[in-house]
Amino acid sequence: MQIRPVKIGDITVPNNLFAAPLAGYTDFAFRKLCYRFGAGLCFTEMVSAKGLKYNNEGTRALLYKAPEEKNTAAQLFGSDPEILRAACESETLAPFEIIDLNMGCPVPKIYKNGEGSALLNDLPRAEKIISACKKSGKTITVKFRIGVDEKHIVGTEFAKMCEAAGADLVTVHGRTRDKYYAGEPDFAEIARVKQSVRIPVIANGGVFCRADAERMIEKTGADGVMLARAILYDPHVFAEIRGESETWDIRAAILQQIEDMLPVCGEKFTVVQMRKMASFYIKGRRNCAQYKNRLFAADNLSALRALIDEIFA
Ligand SMILES: Cc1cc2nc3c(=O)[nH]c(=O)nc-3n(C[C@H](O)[C@H](O)[C@H](O)COP(=O)(O)O)c2cc1C
Missing domain, CATH: 3.20.20.70 (Aldolase class I)
Structure with a gap:
């Protein structure tokens, strides 16, 4: 188009x-x-x-x-x-x-x-x-x-x-x-x-x-x-x-979203929101269902960041 x-x-x-x-x-x-x-x-x-x-x-x-x-x-x-x-x-x-x-x-x-x-x-x-x-x-x-x-x-x-x-x-x-x-x-x-x-x-x-x-x-x-x-x-x-060839670094994108949200939304809301978003981004990846469960169990920022690192290692 x-x-x-x-x-x-x-x-x-x-x-x-x-x-x-x-x-x-x-x-x-x-x-x-x-x-x-x-x-x-x-x-x-x-x-x-x-x-x-x-x-x-x-x-x-x-x-x-x-x-x-x-x-x-x-x-x-x-x-x-x-x-x-x-x-x-x-x-x-x-x-x-x-x-x-x-x-x-x-x-x-x-x-x-x-x-x-x-x-x-x-x-x-x-x-x-x-x-x-x-x-x-x-x-x-x-x-x-x-x-x-x-x-x-x-x-x-x-x-x-x-x-x-x-x-x-x-x-x-x-x-x-x-x-x-x-x-x-x-x-x-x-x-x-x-x-x-x-x-x-x-x-x-x-x-x-x-x-x-x-x-x-x-x-x-x-x-x-x-x-x-x-x-x-x-x-x-x-x-x-748009026909652009750049791929996306999902891990970096999620971590950036977290950084952007924290000062505006606070930790609790950021964690809830970002585990929801991340569970979409991982669709189709290996062990997706298992990671999704673990994402929803992550109840603080450091647990969420560590899991993101593991998923996208
Ligand atoms: C989770 C979800 C939330 C939505 N929220 C809104 C909304 O706030 N306002 C709106 O106009 N449409 C909303 N929609 C409809 C979408 O904007 C869009 O019209 C619809 O999903 C069809 O487009 P798609 O086939 O590309 O998904 C929502 C759809 C979904 C799946």
């Missing part, structure tokens, strides 16, 4: 390989790794707009942005246009120029609250949310699925609504809500979404390697791709797609 910059409203990001929002994973230290391997734009995990309103400590911690991160987008979910607008205007989100609105989360708890993918059933509300957020003066992007199920495909209609309401870019996950993460994305519907709007369209779903990225662009004509589960196992995939 052609690697090229993407213009999102007044902001130009260096390339069209995006690192998806991933709840529990895409913190600043992981995003740093993704940028290092060549991601053009990263996203925070989804954060509740209501949580921000009530100044929830946990929510603010999820939104730490390192000074060297330039354009990272903060992702919000919610259903109340004014609460979402207030979140966009909040002090906590001041470091973020780009706000991404989650209109695709399939999780029942979110869906039942009329948030995430429930908005695929309620275009007027989704439109009010986007135009309210736009009034904050931020650059607004929207991530949505193609519908809640096969009988209710709304991709093009939804994309047109996003554009009309002022969205600066859309990311379309080419699966319906009921499929969660299973199966091939619907390339034809993503292609129709791309055809239906003038704002940039980023395609998401099932991109795990360079060939997948090529196929996604070829079949959909999208302006770029967003990778999600692939980067949990291998954030270096960005370099592979």
Whole structure:
């Protein structure tokens, strides 16, 4: 695929390989790794707009942005246009120029609250949310699925609504809500979404390697791709797609992530987070299951570092 910059409203990001929002994973230290391997734009995990309103400590911690991160987008979910607008205007989100609105989360708890993918059933509300957020003066992007199920495909209609309401870019996950993460994305519907709007369209779903990225662009004509589960196992995939030959030193990457997190998150959180991340990175290695158990048993930093040294010796 052609690697090229993407213009999102007044902001130009260096390339069209995006690192998806991933709840529990895409913190600043992981995003740093993704940028290092060549991601053009990263996203925070989804954060509740209501949580921000009530100044929830946990929510603010999820939104730490390192000074060297330039354009990272903060992702919000919610259903109340004014609460979402207030979140966009909040002090906590001041470091973020780009706000991404989650209109695709399939999780029942979110869906039942009329948030995430429930908005695929309620275009007027989704439109009010986007135009309210736009009034904050931020650059607004929207991530949505193609519908809640096969009988209710709304991709093009939804994309047109996003554009009309002022969205600066859309990311379309080419699966319906009921499929969660299973199966091939619907390339034809993503292609129709791309055809239906003038704002940039980023395609998401099932991109795990360079060939997948090529196929996604070829079949959909999208302006770029967003990778999600692939980067949990291998954030270096960005370099592979870019055709860069540098391999990655997983041990050094994990140790760097630990160093980056410690001063911001403290030892306890860093250990919990990094044993979770490391258990993804070791997938496919010899003795993986055994190492995974040992990783989860490591309850302090020196035990974790020693185990990382052993695994990657
Ligand atoms: C563990 C996990 C956490 C996720 N968290 C979010 C999230 O916070 N916000 C969001 O918009 N999508 C989230 N997603 C969905 C992904 O961003 C992406 O749309 C989906 O995994 C499809 O892409 P893939 O086939 O490349 O994995 C999550 C997915 C997974 C597996």
